[in-house]
Amino acid sequence: MENKELNKAVSGEYSLGFEIDIETDVAPPGLSEETIAFISKKKGEPDWMLELRLKAFRKWQTMSEPHWGKLDYEPIDYQSISYFAAPKKAPESLDEVDPKIIEAYNKLGIPLEEQKQLQGIAVDAVVDSVSVTTTYSEELSKHGVIFCSISDAIRDYPELIKKYMFSVVPMNDNFFATLNSAVFTDGTFVYIPKGVRCPMELSTYFRINALNTGQFERTLIVADEGSYVSYNEGCSAPTRDENQLHAAVVELVAMKDAEIKYSTIQNWYPGDETGKGGIYNFVTKRGICQGENSKISWTQVETGSAITWKYPSCILKGDNSVGEFYSVAVTTLAQQADTGTKMIHLGKNTSSTIISKGISAMKGQNTYRGLVKIGANATNARNYSECDSLLIGSECGAHTFPYLESKDTQGQVEHEATTSKISDEQLFYLRQRGINEEDAVSMIVHGFCKEVFSKLPMEYAVEAKALLELTLEGSVG
């Protein structure tokens, strides 16, 4: 098939690239102990938090940026980034949120006004460095569920924060996580008490808006014994020629018999087909199945960002605990993704499942990197991994790096990997039945992703499908 035609079919326009015209407080570019003190002060943080930030910053200065990922990008100048940007009007309640922000969220399909709020989904809306509003907080508090911005949590629930923050992703875990520990601005905190099944879907929508700023959010979710929560995050950013850095940290803690389902639809601005602009997405996500019979499930649909570097992982410490990773990563234009997971089996009878689907089109480069580690005491651990790559066209690439470390000889580890080119035979078959080329590509790609999409909450599965269509089909409404 003509490559040109195919490219036309897979270079969907980015539809969320608009900018919100609001007045913003932006810290001057640069990173120093003063910057960190400034952020901490802006957040009204207690001294102990500032101390932790400074400790992280001092550690970070001794570290160097990792380059083991199969990624190629211009060096990041950490002194040219602004580390704090916030809409000027600080809202006390939803009524005070700048109407322009509410309008922007409406455009993104996330109404924040009370009467229009999404049924059954509570939303934390984060613009640049601050959370602007959180819906349904009151109703959730009736069930003892805490759902608030991380800044509020540091002030209101210091004991929980001191206990769990940095407990899964240590402050000095890696270069980007340590940077985040020093400069994180906002994000979401969730606590589900013992035995509570969270009555609604929780979600955070991150929006980068200001120019030349980085977004460094931090999310912490604690599910106490026997509880259940399903949490979703979405994100987008304006279309810009400059690259912007996004370095987030997410920590999940699941106690005995608890379950956390974490879904991501990542749609940061991807840059253009020459590789100009786009978000650099360097993210550390990790969950610990602390207690027995606990379960953590990551589902991600990664369609955006110029560079994606993320490995949502599970530490399976409790006996019989379960870790899952379901991923669809799409790279088109000049996007590069190096993503995968780590499943660390420590407890007995722990099991993990990895289903990774990589789709590459145009000049996109897609790498799966995964580690399955089975500890000496993890008797009867089981892992199943399946990594499939789909290539559309001839200029893209797919790479698979599965690593296995096993100290236990009884563990069962299965790994399957396939790479298939979207076959001309398949396309022709569908076209011979009267389905046009664009719909045929979309049908084959959706079929390829089906296993992962079926793991998303229904509303998000619909969104993910639509997004995939937009990213790959160029059929902008």
Added chain:
Amino acid sequence: MITLDIQNLEAKIGEKQILKGLNLQLEEGKVHAIMGPNGAGKSTLSKAIVGHYDVSIVGGDILFKGKSIKDMEPEERAKEGIFLSFQNPVEVPGVNNAYFLRTALNAKRVHEGKEELNAAEFLRLMKSHLSELGMKPDMISRSLNEGFSGGEKKRNEILQMLILEPDVIILDEIDSGLDIDALRAVSEGINKMKDGKRSFLVITHYSRILDYIEPDYIHVLKDGKIVKTAGAELVAQLEEEGYDSIANEQ
């Protein structure tokens, strides 16, 4: 009346010329069988008609209902009413069979200016055909051809044909890999489609299928050309004397 009119067709696969001035006219409501030795160009002919990417047409023309289709996209030819039952239907993982078929039918219906069928209407239609063909109801939810047996794949082709109701039906080695029961079910499906209007082009290496689908005409294809056209009685001669005897006649 002539439905499909192939005029002096010359076609290449890669650099190799396979069809060398082929003439063939399909009559409305008739069953035409194309027989010929391996490598004569039988599959190339079917591919040329449906616009397969392997084949480039370098001379002649293909008229369908009086209109040239040789430069049309494959999906346009399909929507006009040309259907190819593939020799080896490809597997498309994760694509639901019913969803695929409804999309195809609705594309054709829209092309014809008809209302699209909704999911419920379509399922009713699909179920009625499934039972006729002796196919299991799980054909609705399975992925398109994925993990299907040879027989299931061929029956699924016939199912699509029954639902899409094309005007010209090309059956490329439809009997290959079928046991006797499957062959009977497939043939019944095909015979049901005979309505005095539709034309059939049955491409086959063996005469077995012609015991089930009675041809009106037999065309012998050799070295990229139709070398003989006759009635059904030719089958017996070919059985006895082989294709070489035909060449000797010319």
